[in-house]
């Protein structure tokens with residue numbers, strides 16, 4: 001049996017502590033923190049403020065009273081509950097697509113999409129700013145990868161021409177980008193690439209619940225067919241106020257995905273009680289037009305404040321707003337100062353964002369009021 005000697009163990013510990021110390025010195029150290037209810041929270045993706053909604057809490061009370069709290073195994077290991085199927089069917093029906101597959105997280109769903117690309121020897125064409133889970137999946141599976149500049153149709157056209165001709169291409173983008181809040185011009189992307197790509201995979205994490213008829217997302221809002229977008233990824237931890245993810249789309253694609261999605265095959269299925277809760281929450285979310293209207297009004301109010309602000313804000317029409325502060329030190333300083341004023345925002349730093357985008361990510365939720373936005377800008381103005 002090979003055993004690490006005490007000397008090599010302490011050498012390893014020394015390396016760990018040096019790495020942590022160098023991250024601290026560069027203002028890139030990460031730590032966890034919770035917040036209390038008195039804090040003004042601009043860091044949550046609970047866009048429609050459903051996580052604490054009494055109606056939602058009652059739904060879960062009923063769900064957990066009736067159904068198992070845990071599934072006990074993976075879906076392919078006999079833990080595929082009727083509630084899982086019902087939720088998949090409800091999403092497929094709402095979106096007008098063939099089928100859907102329920103994952104334990106958006107991260108697992110995006111990794112699985114990469115497994116599909118690997119299995120079928122496809123190449124990926126991606127927006128440079130897509131989420132880490134998409135990068136991790138593609139790079140971890142050594143899927144050939146071409147990146148185009150964020151939302152840049154000209155660069156996209158150039159890059160489509162440089163694609164290897166011996167492999168079919170899948171284009172992957174987010175619908176609303178998690179860090180910049182900018183919306184992808186999905187319909188234009190489709191028009192520009194239809195000749196060159198086999199299909200688009202769209203991550204609707206920050207669009208589902210907010211955009212489109214009944215909040216059913218950007219693919220629907222931009223009128224794209226299932227043929228154009230054979231798979232869309234819908235993480236359920238944002239507007240859906242839960243956890244997990246649904247991948248919805250073309251039946252054959254979903255079936256192929258099921259065959260090779262290692263994060264699905266080798267992972268415990270989500271709780272049947274939670275799946276039941278989500279089934280009811282999907283209906284509630286579809287009926288939440290009044291919440292979406294208020295959220296959109298808050299976005300407009302925020303944009304007016306941005307127009308008066310001397311700071312550098314990214315142009316965003318979504319609830320995600322990005323303040324660019326250039327250095328991690330300034331980002332942490334602003335976040336800490338706001339925290340002292342009772343406001344929570346996320347300082348975004350490398351490697352999550354580029355150096356240029358280093359700053360604050362401010363997220364609007366339904367429960368915010370214009371006064372909250374005024375207070376945030378007042379605090380920013382005196383920093």
Ligand SMILES: Cc1ncc(COP(=O)(O)O)c(C=O)c1O
Pocket residue numbers: 104105106107108110131133174178203205206235236237243244245
């Ligand atoms: C665009 C995007 N995709 C996927 C994920 C991952 O989803 P989950 O948190 O359910 O793992 C996130 C979450 O941060 C995200 O922002």
